[in-house]
Amino acid sequence: MGSSYRVHGLAARSSLELLAEQARLFRPLKLAVADAGAGPVMSQHLGGNTAELLCGDDALVALAADADADIVVNALVGGIGLRATLAALSAGKTVALANKESIVMAGNLVMETARRCGGVLIPVDSEHSAVHQCLRGENVLQVRRLILTASGGPFLKRAGHSFSEITPEQALKHPNWQMGPKITVDSATLMNKGLEVIEAHYLFGLPPDKIEVVIHPQSVIHSLVEFVDGSLKAQLSTPDMRVPIQYALTYPDRQAAQFVATDLVQIGSLEFEAPDGDRFPCLRLAYRALEQGEGYPAVLSAANEIAVQVFLEGNLPFQRIPTLIAEAMAAFSFPAGDWTPTAEEILQVDAWTRRWCLEHLTEMRKVMA
Numbered sequence: 001m002g003s004s005y006r007v008h009g010l011a012a013r014s015s016l017e018l019l020a021e022q023a024r025l026f027r028p029l030k031l032a033v034a035d036a037g038a039g040p041v042m043s044q045h046l047g048g049n050t051a052e053l054l055c056g057d058d059a060l061v062a063l064a065a066d067a068d069a070d071i072v073v074n075a076l077v078g079g080i081g082l083r084a085t086l087a088a089l090s091a092g093k094t095v096a097l098a099n100k101e102s103i104v105m106a107g108n109l110v111m112e113t114a115r116r117c118g119g120v121l122i123p124v125d126s127e128h129s130a131v132h133q134c135l136r137g138e139n140v141l142q143v144r145r146l147i148l149t150a151s152g153g154p155f156l157k158r159a160g161h162s163f164s165e166i167t168p169e170q171a172l173k174h175p176n177w178q179m180g181p182k183i184t185v186d187s188a189t190l191m192n193k194g195l196e197v198i199e200a201h202y203l204f205g206l207p208p209d210k211i212e213v214v215i216h217p218q219s220v221i222h223s224l225v226e227f228v229d230g231s232l233k234a235q236l237s238t239p240d241m242r243v244p245i246q247y248a249l250t251y252p253d254r255q256a257a258q259f260v261a262t263d264l265v266q267i268g269s270l271e272f273e274a275p276d277g278d279r280f281p282c283l284r285l286a287y288r289a290l291e292q293g294e295g296y297p298a299v300l301s302a303a304n305e306i307a308v309q310v311f312l313e314g315n316l317p318f319q320r321i322p323t324l325i326a327e328a329m330a331a332f333s334f335p336a337g338d339w340t341p342t343a344e345e346i347l348q349v350d351a352w353t354r355r356w357c358l359e360h361l362t363e364m365r366k367v368m369a
Contacts, residue, residue, distance in 0.1 A: 004255075005249065007026040007027075007028045008028060008029055008030065008066065008068055008069045009028050009029065009030035009031065009032065009063045009066060009069060010022055010023060010026065010028050010030075010031055010032075011031070011032035011033070011034075011059070011060050011063050011064075011076075011084075012032075012033055012034070013033075013034045013035075013076060013077070013080060014033075014034070014035060014038075016033065016038060016041055016042050016045055017045055019031065019033065019042070019045075020042065020045035020046050020049070023046060023049050023051055024046075024047075024049060027049075027051075028051050029051060029052060029068075030051055030052045030053075030054065030063055030066065031046075031051045031052070031053050031054065032053075032054040032055075032059035032060050032062065032063040033053070033054070033055050033059060034055075034056070034057065034059065034060055034080060035055065035056075036055050036056035036057065037055070038055050039053060039055045042055070060076070060080070060081075060083070060084045061083045061084055061087040062087075063084075064084040064085070064087045064088040064091075064093070065087040065088060065090065065091040065093075067091070069088075069093065070093070070094065071093070071094045071095075071096060071249060072084075072088040072093045072094070072095050072096070073095075073096040073098070073124070073245075073248075073249075074088070074095060074096070074097055074098060074099040074102065075098040075099060075124070076099045077099070077101075077180060077182050077183070078099075078101050078182065078301075078305050079101050079105055079298075079301060079302055079305065079347070079350045081099030081101055081102050082099075082101065082102045082105055082106055082110075082343065082346065082347065082350075083343065083347075084099075084102075085097065085099060085102035085103075085110060086102075086106075086109070086110065086113055086343055088119065089110065089113045089114045089117055089119030089121070090113055090117050090119070091117070091119070092117050092118040092119055093119055093120075094119070094120040094122065095114075095119060095120065095121050095122070096122050096124050096245070096248035096249060097121055097122065097123055097124055097125075098124035098125060100125060100195050100196065100199045101195070101301050101305075103198070103199045103202050103203065104195050104198045104199060104297050104298070104300070104301045105297060105298040105301050105302075105346050105349075105350065106298065106341070106343065106346045107198065107199075107201065107202030107297065108202070108294070108340070109341070109342070109343060109346065110202065111202055111203075121203065122247075122248040122251050123199075123203060123244075123248070124241075124244050124245055124248050125196060125199070125244070126222045126223075126239075126241065126243070126244045127148045127149065127196050127200075127222055127223045128196065128199060128200060128203055128223070129222070129235070129243075129244035129247055129248065130221075130222035130223035130224075130234070130235035130244075131146055131148075131200065131203075131204060131223045131225060131235075132203075133235045133247065134223065134224070134225040134233040134234065134235055135204065135225060138225070138227070138233075140204060140205060140206070142227050142228050142229075143204075143206065143210070143225055143226070143227060143228070144210070144226045144227060144228050144230075145206075145210045145211065145212055145225075145226045146200055146204065146206060146210060146211045146212070146223065146224075146225055146226075147212050147213075147214055147223060147224040147225070147226065148193060148196055148197065148200060148211065148212070148213050148214070148223050149213075149214055149215075149216035149219070149221050149222060149223055149224070150187075150190060150192075150193045150213055150214070150215050150216065150275065151174070151175060151176050151177070151187065151215075151216065151217055151218075151219045152190075152215045152217055152273075152275075153174065153175070153187040153188040153189075153190065154170065154171065154173050154174060154175055154188055155170075155171075155188055155279075156215065156217065160276075160278065160279040163279070163317075163318050163319040164317050164318070164319055166188075166317075166318035166319075168185075168311060168312045168314065171184065171185050171188040171311075171318060172184050172185070174187055174188075175217070176217075176218075176219040176239045177219065177239055177241070181308075181312055182305070182308050182309075185308045185311065185312065185321075186304070186308065188318075189280060189282045189318075189321055189322065190213075190275060190280035190282050190283045191282035191283070191285075191286070191304050191321075191322075191325075193213050193275070193283055193286075194282050194283045194284075194285060194286025194287070194300075195286060195300075195301065195304075197211050197213065197283075197286050197287065197290070198286055198289065198290055198297050198300075201290060208287055208290045208291065213275050213283060214272050214273070214274070214275075215272065215273045215274065215275055216270065216271065216272050217271055218267060218270055218271065219239040220236050220237070220238065220239070220262070220267055220270060221234045221235070221236050221270060222234075222235050222236070222237070222244075223235060236262060237260055237262050238260050238261065238262045240259065240260045242257070242259050242260065243257075243260055281322040281326075282304070282321070282322045282325065285300060285322060285325055285326060285329070286300060288329070289329065292329070293334070293339075294334060294339050294340065294341055295332065295334040295339070295341060295346075295349050296329060296332065296334075298346050298349045298350055298353070299328055299329050299332045299349060299353045300325060300328075300329060301350070302328075302349070302350045302351075302353035302354050302357075303324060303325040303328035303329070303353050303357050304321070304325055305354070306324070306353075306354055306357040306358060306361075307320070307321040307322075307324045307325060307357070308321065310361060315361075316361070324357060324360070324361070327360065328353055328356055328357055328360075331356055331360075332349070332352075332353070332356075
């Protein structure tokens with residue numbers, strides 16, 4: 001596949017050394033860094049690399065909308081990815097989307113921008129890629145439900161009363177996938193699956209009551225679609241993100257790959273169970289955010305980012321992650337009447353939520369001191 005593609009640009013939020021390493025490997029024409037002050041440091045890392053360097057809040061947006069880019073892969077973590085997604089879709093690009101927060105925060109706006117401007121969204125998350133593959137050639141009106149599978153994370157069998165003892169190091173040990181810190185903690189709380197429910201709602205146009213989550217510890221079935229006649233279609237493969245990434249890049253074609261071999265005999269059996277909403281309330285919070293309407297998914301997403309960040313810093317107990325999110329959602333109030341938020345209004349909600357969470361945590365520490 002590599003010979004068919006040329007990397008036009010690379011971007012990063014803050015991983016400057018890794019960005020420089022990839023720049024030396026792929027020799028892109030442009031680089032973008034979200035940190036406005038990263039220029040001098042990045043230049044040192046780059047050495048003699050001649051790529052044009054863009055820095056600052058608008059750098060990611062500019063690169064995403066670059067006229068010479070055909071496919072934009074947005075794998076940023078968190079709400080910072082929204083403007084880049086909208087910019088690429090507004091420019092009519094094909095967007096291979098791994099930044100689920102873009103759709104969680106502003107699903108209606110993202111999908112409408114794609115329709116209006118001719119942009120194409122191809123999901124990279126393994127679950128949504130699986131649904132996308134299962135729906136090819138099918139009539140979405142004949143879908144009874146989507147079933148998103150979840151590994152259950154590292155604490156699937158752990159007693160809820162011991163959640164207060166969970167450390168960041170334990171939460172970062174996912175049993176099946178190698179992922180970044182934020183998404184790994186999201187998997188441990190099942191918030192990752194909650195965000196995926198919201199994403200699936202917007203991507204595939206199905207109501208929340210037609211989107212279910214099933215725990216599947218082996219992570220071999222990535223999602224299923226049940227049709228009105230009772231038939232089920234599923235996409236299976238050994239857990240490896242290279243499969244959905246390649247599918248997104250080559251869609252609508254498939255290209256040969258040798259990096260994944262799925263041996264069903266060796267796997268032996270596939271297990272399923274219902275998620276435990278009492279031990280993992282984040283999943284219910286995501287459904288609630290969808291029910292409450294515009295603005296609430298953005299609050300959910302931003303509050304979760306802050307909660308995970310503070311947990312990883314060692315300043316928030318694991319079991320308090322969903323509590324903080326619920327408290328932020330309860331404190332939020334959207335404008336009266338029908339509200340169709342703009343991108344800037346969604347970003348204002350995001351900023352408000354982050355401020356509220358940090359101030360609330362500060363006040364809680366004062367009370368406990």
